[in-house]
Amino acid sequence: MVFKCVHCGYKVNSLFIQYSPGNIRLMKCENCKEVADEYIECEIMKAYSHLLFNTRDNVDFEVFVDVILLNIIFVSVLLLATSIMLTSLTEITRVKDILLAIIVSSYFKIFLVAMMIWEFPSSVPCVVDVLVLSSNAVALRVVTQSTIARCILVCFSAHATKFLANQMLRH
């Protein structure tokens, strides 16, 4: 990516060097020897202070324990449902395949993590859930070679159990 010096318009390769989080050095323009873009510092500092001061208090340790517990429940139900409704889970490699497929297909969860930091419309979690569920089902189908309807049913039961467990934890 190429940036431009805000003083003379000369091309600069980077606006700053980051040594560690919050520790940056602004780059100088080779042409006019001014700091190429001093405003970037304000932007970076604003982003860091937002992360440090406004999210740390809201995300506490209890939430992470809940998330881990819910994921254990989710994976257990998923494997149980897979062994009942789909194929028999005799091979250990199959379990590994299924877990990998579920992890890879759950990348939509990145949006949920992002939501802990930035504000999104309240409809977003629901949309993400549907996307995760459908991609899980497709991944499961590839691994187990079963019908898509069965895969959706397996994924739905796992997601539903996780949802109910989440409701129980919150009350």
Ligand SMILES: [Zn+2]
């Ligand atoms: Zn310049």
